[in-house]
Amino acid sequence: MPDLLTVENLRQIFGGRxxxxxxxxxxxxxxxxxxxxxxxxxxxxxxxxxARIILGLLQPTAGRVLYDGADIFKGDRKWNRRFRSEVQAxxxxxxxxxxxxxxxxxxxKLVIRKFGLAKSKAEAREQMEEALRTVDLRPEEVLDRHPHxxxxxxxxxxxxxxxxxxxxxxxxxxxxxxxxxxxMRASFLNILQDFRDNHGISTLFITHDLSTAMYLGGEIxxxxxxxxxxxxxxxxxxxxxxxxxAQLLISSIPTxxxxxxxxxxxxxxxxxxxGASGLSVxxxxxxxxxxxxxxxxxxxxxxxxxxxxxxxxxxEMSARRDVACYLYD
Amino acid sequence: MPALLEIxxxxxxxxxxxxxxxxxxHVDLDVQAGEILGVVGESGCGKSTLATxxxxxxxxxxxxxxGALTLRLRDGAVFELLELSExxxxxxxWRHLSYIPQGSMNSLNPVLRVGRQMMxxxxxxxxxxxxxxxxxxxxxxxxxxxxxxxxSYPHELSGGMRQRVIIAAAxxxxxxxxxxxxxxxxxxxxxxxxxxxxxxxxxxxLGATILLITHDMGVVAQVADRVAVMYAGKIAELxxxxxxxxxxxxxxxxGLIGSxxxxxxxxxxxxxGEAPSPWNYPTGCRFHPRCPKKFSPCxxxxxxxxxxxxxxxxACHLYDAEVGDDA
Ligand SMILES: Nc1ncnc2c1ncn2[C@@H]1O[C@H](COP(=O)(O)OP(=O)(O)OP(=O)(O)O)[C@@H](O)[C@H]1O
Ligand SMILES: Nc1ncnc2c1ncn2[C@@H]1O[C@H](COP(=O)(O)OP(=O)(O)OP(=O)(O)O)[C@@H](O)[C@H]1O
Ligand code: SF4
Ligand code: SF4
Ligand SMILES: [Mg+2]
Ligand SMILES: [Mg+2]
Numbered sequence: 001m002p003d004l005l006t007v008e009n010l011r012q013i014f015g016g017r018x019x020x021x022x023x024x025x026x027x028x029x030x031x032x033x034x035x036x037x038x039x040x041x042x043x044x045x046x047x048x049x050x051a052r053i054i055l056g057l058l059q060p061t062a063g064r065v066l067y068d069g070a071d072i073f074k075g076d077r078k079w080n081r082r083f084r085s086e087v088q089a090x091x092x093x094x095x096x097x098x099x100x101x102x103x104x105x106x107x108x109k110l111v112i113r114k115f116g117l118a119k120s121k122a123e124a125r126e127q128m129e130e131a132l133r134t135v136d137l138r139p140e141e142v143l144d145r146h147p148h149x150x151x152x153x154x155x156x157x158x159x160x161x162x163x164x165x166x167x168x169x170x171x172x173x174x175x176x177x178x179x180x181x182x183x184m185r186a187s188f189l190n191i192l193q194d195f196r197d198n199h200g201i202s203t204l205f206i207t208h209d210l211s212t213a214m215y216l217g218g219e220i221x222x223x224x225x226x227x228x229x230x231x232x233x234x235x236x237x238x239x240x241x242x243x244x245x246a247q248l249l250i251s252s253i254p255t256x257x258x259x260x261x262x263x264x265x266x267x268x269x270x271x272x273x274x275g276a277s278g279l280s281v282x283x284x285x286x287x288x289x290x291x292x293x294x295x296x297x298x299x300x301x302x303x304x305x306x307x308x309x310x311x312x313x314x315x316e317m318s319a320r321r322d323v324a325c326y327l328y329d
Numbered sequence: 330m331p332a333l334l335e336i337x338x339x340x341x342x343x344x345x346x347x348x349x350x351x352x353x354x355h356v357d358l359d360v361q362a363g364e365i366l367g368v369v370g371e372s373g374c375g376k377s378t379l380a381t382x383x384x385x386x387x388x389x390x391x392x393x394x395x396g397a398l399t400l401r402l403r404d405g406a407v408f409e410l411l412e413l414s415e416x417x418x419x420x421x422x423w424r425h426l427s428y429i430p431q432g433s434m435n436s437l438n439p440v441l442r443v444g445r446q447m448m449x450x451x452x453x454x455x456x457x458x459x460x461x462x463x464x465x466x467x468x469x470x471x472x473x474x475x476x477x478x479x480x481s482y483p484h485e486l487s488g489g490m491r492q493r494v495i496i497a498a499a500x501x502x503x504x505x506x507x508x509x510x511x512x513x514x515x516x517x518x519x520x521x522x523x524x525x526x527x528x529x530x531x532x533x534x535l536g537a538t539i540l541l542i543t544h545d546m547g548v549v550a551q552v553a554d555r556v557a558v559m560y561a562g563k564i565a566e567l568x569x570x571x572x573x574x575x576x577x578x579x580x581x582x583x584g585l586i587g588s589x590x591x592x593x594x595x596x597x598x599x600x601x602g603e604a605p606s607p608w609n610y611p612t613g614c615r616f617h618p619r620c621p622k623k624f625s626p627c628x629x630x631x632x633x634x635x636x637x638x639x640x641x642x643x644a645c646h647l648y649d650a651e652v653g654d655d656a
Binding site: 248 | 371372473487488489490515516517518519520521522523525526527529530544545546547548550551553570571574584585586588589590591592594596597598599600603604
């Protein structure tokens with residue numbers, strides 16, 4: 001069976017006098033079996049650009065995206081139609097995608113009609129109610145409301161109900177929980193796990209919040225300046241990151257436990273974000289892009305881009321992951 | 330030692346077309362000198378309204394309804410903030426009281442250089458331009474920025490750097506109290522960590538007191554000394570950070586802490602239901618529709634914030650001997 005999704009040597013350069021390498025030779029795959037893959041990285045690291053390309057909204061500068069074995073930019077009309085129903089997007093603020101004058105019921109009905117999901121009114125009603133219950137919403141509480149009358153968490157779940165109606169194989173979720181309160185975040189994430197475990201729906205989950213990625217499990221991909229620094233089993237990577245950037249990132253998670261505070265004080269450390277030093281944006285990219293800030297930088301790190309490959313260590317923690325760093329080759 | 334800021338019976342609300350509602354209700358809170366006090370709660374619970382009320386910066390339709398705010402500076406000066414005139418306030422604000430509003434990272438003027446913006450405010454407060462420059466450079470150093478940054482425009486800076494400029498401007502007069510609302514919400518974790526650690530260093534260096542408002546439980550756990558948990562415009566619980574996280578007493582604090590997604594493999598359930606809007610706060614205990622432990626008095630009577638053992642205050646009938654079982 002072909003992979004659900006194969007991303008091959010994806011590159012996106014936004015033009016202008018100072019071209020931005022938003023995505024710089026990124027490859028990864030999602031298998032046919034239902035999974036959750038988290039794409040994490042700081043602001044500007046290229047997460048949304050990758051999402052837009054995978055959704056077919058943006059033609060990449062180079063590289064390919066295969067869905068179920070076929071290039072998403074080369075499908076015929078029939079294939080495109082199938083792609084659009086099997087791959088669904090969930091964005092950060094669901095408010096912006098709703099028509100404010102439509103009630104929740106209309107939002108769901110439109111999907112049912114557009115994709116011809118129900119044969120009768122009764123069946124449509126049945127489907128709507130089932131979809132809402134699957135995302136922990138009570139039909140009587142939301143169907144009759146406008147988007148602005150719902151809380152952020154309810155709007156996000158309504159969005160998931162809409163997606164669920166179409167029974168996609170893949171959800172591409174770009175920062176779906178960043179506007180939801182912690183108290184409701186867990187239930188949103190539980191729904192994605194339920195989709196995977198009970199409905200065969202995979203998710204590509206994009207976030208800058210590592211604790212949600214950790215909660216979701218599955219696989220993780222750590223991006224930095226458009227490149228993958230480390231990828232592998234989420235639990236293993238989070239527990240013992242190998243790449244110095246992944247280490248910095250993971251050790252900076254604000255753990256909600258006052259007995260586990262950040263160990264090192266970075267208040268005098270050099271700034272690490274993209275754009276924080278004029279250097280990182282335009283200059284030579286034939287090197288490790290983290291070299292400017294890496295505490296373990298070596299001479300060779302400046303000479304060529306490190307390959308993303310399995311670490312050359314023969315232990316359990318090195319299994320099932322790839323790292324782009326000269327410390328491990 | 331008396332509190333740096335004593336908040337008593339502070340209420341603030343919204344004036345609607347036909348009615349006035351209360352968003353923040355009878356808040357009593359002592360902010361101790363030198364502490365970082367975290368204020369947490371779900372979106373819409375009134376955190377920003379509380380912060381703006383403290384700064385006396387409410388704008389219509391927001392209205393101040395009642396209360397008293399007493400600021401006691403180290404040098405012995407005492408100010409009743411709600412009784413000061415606008416001009417007295419302006420002098421006090423920012424020299425002694427400094428406010429970093431939610432979203433201020435995007436409030437820098439795009440056409441003025443950073444240095445100009447930082448110095449303008451200092452000049453307005455009567456500093457000489459040499460003094461203003463010196464203060465600006467010092468303040469930038471506190472937040473790990475180089476002085477050459479004074480010559481740049483806001484768009485040339487990353488989000489984290491803009492937020493640092495805002496913090497630098499806010500602390501350049503070495504204020505006694507800094508009220509910071511969602512300081513690091515839009516930033517990535519590494520930058521967030523650095524900025525929060527810089528803030529803690531500023532507290533140590535300047536001996537400042539910080540009221541840190543956030544919806545992020547991780548942030549308070551990392552940097553706060555004490556935590557006030559807000560729900561529907563009231564303080565539900567107040568205590569030391571270790572106490573609140575280890576033994577939350579209020580059912581809302583318990584739910585909030587219990588619903589945080591942690592390591593993989595341990596499924597947690599979200600808090601059931603939704604936070605109420607100030608236009609229909611429930612009667613009695615405002616948390617009762619969502620409370621798994623509610624009992625007979627909860628719908629009728631509002632619980633008072635009462636002292637419990639060891640530096641803890643909780644507003645819940647479960648911990649009020651007077652209400653207890655005989656109610
Ligand atoms: N249409 C565009 N034209 C020019 N540059 C763009 C465009 N879209 C994105 N970029 C740039 O590409 C880089 C990656 O942006 P992207 O939105 O993919 O990042 P992200 O990881 O999603 O960030 P965030 O966490 O802030 O959402 C950034 O430097 C951004 O400014
Ligand atoms: N100027 C205003 N006009 C209308 N409603 C307002 C205004 N300011 C606050 N509110 C309402 O008052 C309530 C409390 O708002 P506030 O901004 O204080 O909450 P918050 O806890 O800071 O929320 P968040 O975490 O989203 O920042 C909300 O219901 C909000 O909609
Ligand atoms: S390749 Fe070199 S600079 Fe890059 S992360 Fe590894 S050690 Fe650091
Ligand atoms: S007062 Fe009653 S409803 Fe409110 S938190 Fe306590 S037990 Fe729950
Ligand atoms: Mg994005
Ligand atoms: Mg707020």
